[in-house]
Amino acid sequence: MRLLHPILRGALAACLALCCQPPALAQQTLRLSTTTSTENSGLLAYLLPQFEADSGLRVQVIAVGSGKALELAKNGDVDVALVHARAAEDKFVADGHGVERRDVMYNDFVVVGPAADPSGARGRDVLAAFRRIAAGPARFVSRGDNSGTEQMEQSYWRLAGARPPAARYVAAGQGMGEVLNMAAELQAYTLADRATFSTYKARTGLEILVEGDARMFNPYGIIAVNPARHPGVNIQGARRLSEWLTSAAGRRGIAAFRPAGQQLFFPSTR
Known part of the structure; x- marks a missing residue:
């Protein structure tokens, strides 16, 4: 090392330091895929800095x-x-793609639409509301993206035994925030998670017309990718996030997230 030019010595030292990093330091990034509701509501921006710290x-x-x-x-x-x-989560685990699923939190779905409620959907029975929307004059905007919200919406149409004709059914292929904006522009109905709707309510002018039906329960789960299928995944980091979100600290953080004083997510206790 003494015979090398000082610049070369510095470069060599930096290279050796990088190459000799312990495995723990090589896995400082954790990749998380998640639903738009956790992002659009601001929950992740509130929680993740605490976990990262x-x-x-x-x-x-x-x-x-x-x-x-x-x-x-x-x-x-x-x-x-x-x-x-x-x-879909249960099938994902049963098919061997994920491991160690945990319940994290829950909230609920709501049917929202224009205050005038042209289809008479207002009430507490989500299936009755969907039948009225199917028969009524107004349009319905669907996520159309195979999201958890769209999967729940499709189950309601099946159970209701009715759906709007194609001319009044808009499959947006967009996230929840964009769908709420579109429903506002079209004076249409849509199904939303309560957290995202609360975040977008002021800018859309839409109202909650149906809530409180037990069939609108909306649980969230976290699943680590199976390292046997993908050996390169950061399974240690995935476990740390799962454990933190379901720990006392994580549950406190979820419960404390109250934009405008309203609790949008409720931590699971199992």
Whole structure:
């Protein structure tokens, strides 16, 4: 080393330091695919800095619909998924793509629309509301993106035994925030998670018309990608995030997230 030019010595030292990093330092980034509701509501911006400070990890967030989030996890493009599509989550684990699923939190879905309620959907029975929307004059805007919200919406149409004709059914292929804006422009109805709707309510002028039906329960789960399928995933980081979100600290953080004084997510206690 003494015979090398000082600049070369510095470059060699830096190279050796990088090459000799312990494995823990090579996994400082954790890739998280998640539903748009956790991003659009501001929850992740509130929670993740607390986790990053506690863990030393940096979380890279990819916010898409739950279907796409699980597809990214299936392909090994992320390390962990935080989603709200329970049937799809259970199949994801049963098919061997994910491990160690945990309940994280819950809130509920709401049917929203114009205050005038042209289809007479207002009430507490979501299936009755969907039948009225199917028969009424106004349009319905669907996520159309295989998200957890769209999967729940499709289950309501099946159970209701009715759906709007094509001329009054708009499949947006967009996230929840964009769909709410579109419903406002079209004076249409849509199904939304309460957290995202609360964030967008002031800018859309839409109102909650149906809430409180037990069938509108909306649980969120976190699933680590199976390292046996994708050996390169950061399974240690995925476990740390799962454990933190379901720990006392994580539950406190979820409960404390109250924009405008309203609690939007409720931590699971299981």
